[in-house]
Structure formats: C-alpha cells, structure tokens
Amino acid sequence: MSMTILDEPLSLSQSVSLRPEPFGALAYNFGNRRLTFLKRPELVSVVQGLDGSRSLAEVLADCGIPEHQWPVFAESLERLIDAEMIERPALAGARD
Amino acid sequence: MTSARPLGGSLIDQFELGLDAPICLTWELTYACNLSCAHCLSSSGKRDPRELTTEQCEAVIDELQAMQVFYVNIGGGEPTIRPDFWHLLEYSVAHQVGVKFSTNGFRITPERAQWLSRTDYVDVQVSLDGATPEINDALRGPGTYAAALTALDNLASAGFTDAKVSVVVTRENAHQLDDFKRIADDHGATLRLTRLRPSGRGADVWDDLHPTAEQQRDLYRWLMDAGEGVLTGDSFFHLAALGDPLPGLNLCGAGRVVCLIDPIGDVYACPFAIHDRFLAGNILRDGGFAPVWRESRLFQELRSPQSGGACSSCSAYDSCRGGCMAAKFFTGLPLDGPDPECVKGNSETALAAPGRVIPAASQDHSRPSTTIERERPAHACDDSPLTPFIPLESLIATRA
Numbered sequence: 001m002s003m004t005i006l007d008e009p010l011s012l013s014q015s016v017s018l019r020p021e022p023f024g025a026l027a028y029n030f031g032n033r034r035l036t037f038l039k040r041p042e043l044v045s046v047v048q049g050l051d052g053s054r055s056l057a058e059v060l061a062d063c064g065i066p067e068h069q070w071p072v073f074a075e076s077l078e079r080l081i082d083a084e085m086i087e088r089p090a091l092a093g094a095r096d
Numbered sequence: 097m098t099s100a101r102p103l104g105g106s107l108i109d110q111f112e113l114g115l116d117a118p119i120c121l122t123w124e125l126t127y128a129c130n131l132s133c134a135h136c137l138s139s140s141g142k143r144d145p146r147e148l149t150t151e152q153c154e155a156v157i158d159e160l161q162a163m164q165v166f167y168v169n170i171g172g173g174e175p176t177i178r179p180d181f182w183h184l185l186e187y188s189v190a191h192q193v194g195v196k197f198s199t200n201g202f203r204i205t206p207e208r209a210q211w212l213s214r215t216d217y218v219d220v221q222v223s224l225d226g227a228t229p230e231i232n233d234a235l236r237g238p239g240t241y242a243a244a245l246t247a248l249d250n251l252a253s254a255g256f257t258d259a260k261v262s263v264v265v266t267r268e269n270a271h272q273l274d275d276f277k278r279i280a281d282d283h284g285a286t287l288r289l290t291r292l293r294p295s296g297r298g299a300d301v302w303d304d305l306h307p308t309a310e311q312q313r314d315l316y317r318w319l320m321d322a323g324e325g326v327l328t329g330d331s332f333f334h335l336a337a338l339g340d341p342l343p344g345l346n347l348c349g350a351g352r353v354v355c356l357i358d359p360i361g362d363v364y365a366c367p368f369a370i371h372d373r374f375l376a377g378n379i380l381r382d383g384g385f386a387p388v389w390r391e392s393r394l395f396q397e398l399r400s401p402q403s404g405g406a407c408s409s410c411s412a413y414d415s416c417r418g419g420c421m422a423a424k425f426f427t428g429l430p431l432d433g434p435d436p437e438c439v440k441g442n443s444e445t446a447l448a449a450p451g452r453v454i455p456a457a458s459q460d461h462s463r464p465s466t467t468i469e470r471e472r473p474a475h476a477c478d479d480s481p482l483t484p485f486i487p488l489e490s491l492i493a494t495r496a
Contacts, residue, residue, distance in 0.1 A: 017164060017166060017192070019116075019117065019164040019166070020116070021110075021115050021116055022101045022110070022113070022115075022116070023101075023107075023110040026115075026119065026164075026166075028166035028167075030166070030192075030194060030216075030217055033167075033194070033219070035119065035166070037107055039107070039110075
C-alpha cells in the first residue's frame with residue numbers, strides 16, 4: 001500500500017500523440033478524441049521520458065525536476081491517467 | 097517562430113500568439129453540392145474547375161501528418177460528391193490524420209454506414225437545421241429532413257457510435273433544442289449546435305434568421321444546463337458576456353488555432369471567412385500549407401496583439417473579446433467593435449446606421465437556381481475545435 005504513483009513505470013497511451021508547441025505540447029488521444037494541453041515544457045519532457053520501464057521518480061530525476069516539485073508533477077500525471085493520456089502498464093495489460 | 101515568446105499565462109494568451117500548426121483545420125474538399133441551402137457559408141453549388149486533384153489532396157494530407165494536425169474537419173459543398181472522397185478519407189486515417197466530415201446524409205447508405213462503422217478515427221456530422229421537416233426543409237430544401245434522418249438511422253443500425261447531429265441555431269429552430277437533443281439521443285448520437293454566421297449566402301438571410309436577443313439568452317441557459325453533453329465547437333463564445341463562460345475556449349481562433357483550406361487550395365483565416373480580406377495564401381502557389389500557416393502576413397497580423405477598440409471599456413470584454421471577426425466583417429461592422437449579436441446590445445446602433453455597407457462577396461459558387469429555394473450544405477468545423485476539452489489545472493491546461 002505504500003506504493004505511490006512515483007514508483008510506477010508509466011507510459012504514454014498508445015493512441016496518444018504529442019505535438020510540441022511553443023507553450024509546451026498538445027496531447028491528442030485518437031481513441032477518445034480528447035485533446036489536452038501540457039502547459040509546461042518540463043512536463044512535456046517528463047511525459048516524453050515515460051517508457052513503461054522506469055519509475056516516474058526515475059524519470060523526474062532524469063529530467064532534472066527538483067524533488068520538492070515531484071508532488072505537483074505526480075498530481076498532473078494522475079490527471080493525465082484519468083484523461084486516458086497516460087497508462088499504467090499493468091492496467092493496460094489487464095485490459096487487453 | 098518559437099523563440100522570444102512568454103511562457104505560462106493562460107492558454108488563451110498562448111493561443112492568441114498562434115500555434116505551430118492549427119488545432120482545428122477545416123478543409124472544404126469541393127464547392128459542388130446537391131443542395132443549395134439558404135445559409136451556406138461557402139456559397140456552394142457548382143464544382144470549381146480548379147479543384148485540387150486526388151494527388152494534390154494526398155500531398156496536403158502528407159503535410160498535415162508531418163505537422164501533426166491530429167484531425168481535419170472535412171466539408172464543402174457536399175464532400176461525398178467527390179468520387180475520390182472515400183479514398184481520401186482512408187488515406188487520411190492511414191496517415192494519422194483523423195477525419196470528421198460533414199454531410200447532408202444523402203450518400204450515407206446502409207452499405208456506406210457499415211463501411212464507416214468499420215473505419216477507425218472517423219466522425220460523421222449530419223447537418224439538420226430543423227427538428228421538423230417544415231423548418232428544416234425551408235432552409236435546406238425539400239427532402240433534406242428525411243435524408244438526414246435516414247442517414248442517422250443507417251449509421252445507428254450499422255453500429256456507428258456517436259455520430260453528430262449538427263444544427264445551426266436560427267430564429268426558426270431555436271425553440272426546438274430539446275427536440276434536436278431527443279433526435280440525437282434516439283440515434284445514439286451527440287448534438288452539436290453552432291452559430292448562424294452571415295458568411296457566404298448566410299449574408300442574405302442573416303437579418304431574418306439570426307436568433308433574437310431573447311432566444312440568445314435562452315440558448316445560453318440551455319447550453320449551460322446541457323454542459324459538455326452538447327457540443328458547440330466554441331461557436332457561441334460571444335454569449336460568455338451573459339455570465340460564466342460556456343465549456344471550451346472562449347476566443348476567436350482565426351489564423352491562430354483555426355483556419356480553412358478551400359477546394360482550390362486557398363487558405364483562409366477561418367471557416368466563416370471565405371473572402372479576399374481573409375485570404376492568407378494558396379498551398380499550390382506558396383509551396384504548401386505549412387509556409388502559409390507559419391509565414392503569411394495575414395496570420396502574423398492576426399497573432400499580434402489586437403485592440404479591443406470600441407469594446408475596450410465594456411465590462412464583458414474579457415469574457416467575449418469582442419466576439420466573432422467574420423460575423424462583424426460580413427455585417428459591415430468594424431473588426432475592433434462589438435459582435436453584431438453582442439448580448440449587451442452594443443452593436444444595435446451600428447447595425448441600424450444608414451451608412452452600413454455589407455461587403456460584396458469575393459466569390460460565389462451558387463447555382464443559378466439557388467435564389468428561390470436556398471439551403472446550406474453540410475459545413476465543417478464551425479470554429480475552434482476545442483471540444484472535447486479537458487480543463488486541467490496547474491501544469492496542464494487551464495481554461496483562461
């Protein structure tokens with residue numbers, strides 16, 4: 001139960017494309033046709049770094065995000081999971 | 097173009113500075129139409145002999161794929177009239193450019209509906225401008241209500257989920273919103289309401305058909321109650337001045353997040369602005385779509401800070417930002433003044449002024465016979481594409 005999202009190896013949903021923009025990026029899910037705006041380039045780097053094998057904490061560290069900001073990023077990633085932009089690989093596997 | 101640009105702020109602030117590629121791109125594939133709706137935005141009817149070839153259309157799609165334009169809103173004219181329409185649809189989807197197309201429904205046969213239900217990343221918008229044949233057919237022509245309902249039946253029977261019933265709100269149908277919703281619900285479809293624009297042949301009927309001030313207030317309340325279950329494509333952002341903003345982005349996206357490619361490759365600032373004044377370039381003459389989007393003088397101008405003009409002192413300016421550029425232009429109002437349907441009544445004097453000049457159309461593909469029974473073909477995108485839109489806070493998007 002002590003496992004948090006920071007420990008999880010997340011990945012970008014297979015049906016999602018990211019498009020870099022001056023303000024950050026657009027994320028579009030071809031499956032549910034949802035569009036989400038990532039407003040900060042740092043968040044874009046984190047999302048691009050998700051590879052389904054490294055934990056979120058490792059990706060945050062690799063992207064140079066200071067540890068005191070991790071909770072804010074974790075919350076954003078939770079929202080992206082709710083919006084079906086990001087997947088928890090275990091869940092994705094269970095769904096297939 | 098990504099340098100020297102402030103980060104952060106609201107998304108609207110960012111969008112006003114423009115994007116590397118449009119979010120909502122409308123592509124009118126043909127000016128040919130079997131109908132001649134009275135309010136057609138693109139004055140469609142006859143095919144333009146200069147229409148892009150299949151190969152040229154494929155090249156446009158290749159370019160959209162490279163620019164990561166996630167989907168395109170295809171309209172016309174009636175796009176299904178092009179013999180290569182279904183091929184282009186498949187080509188587009190195979191190149192990661194989803195397709196949302198508008199149709200009057202005449203060609204959505206049971207077989208075609210089956211085919212569509214097997215094809216991924218395709219959305220179908222069936223145009224219907226009255227919840228009864230009388231009201232619909234008066235605007236769109238005899239038999240068009242039946243054709244639209246048959247198309248919706250065929251789609252539902254084929255298991256095509258979530259078709260869109262696309263309605264232009266007029267003075268004649270504004271009291272039928274619940275009925276439209278029921279028609280959509282009965283077909284497992286989603287209702288999409290958009291604004292009557294005085295563009296194309298719409299200029300001829302706008303005075304008589306645009307909703308009254310009271311209808312606008314009722315519409316606003318109805319949309320607020322409906323929430324995100326009814327789509328508007330951000331069509332009604334001028335109503336934001338009535339109170340809380342409607343779902344979606346409340347800004348004019350012309351040349352910033354939205355534009356239109358017409359059947360001959362001309363690029364205009366938005367789907368409601370097919371006029372020389374808003375012509376940014378041509379994809380054949382100017383080396384493709386990307387150079388026009390990124391470098392045209394018109395689009396650069398639209399992305400630079402705009403003056404609120406006469407609206408600057410209005411308490412609602414931050415909500416409606418002066419309304420729709422095209423609606424102002426085609427009613428002969430100044431672009432930096434109030435929208436012709438300003439809910440504060442600030443355009444009434446200007447609309448009543450004797451010297452008001454409606455700009456002449458710069459092109460017209462209407463068939464000669466369209467003056468008596470006019471209607472409007474399916475029209476794409478109406479606006480910015482920002483539904484469905486997820487308002488996310490903090491690091492992710494916030495809606496202004």
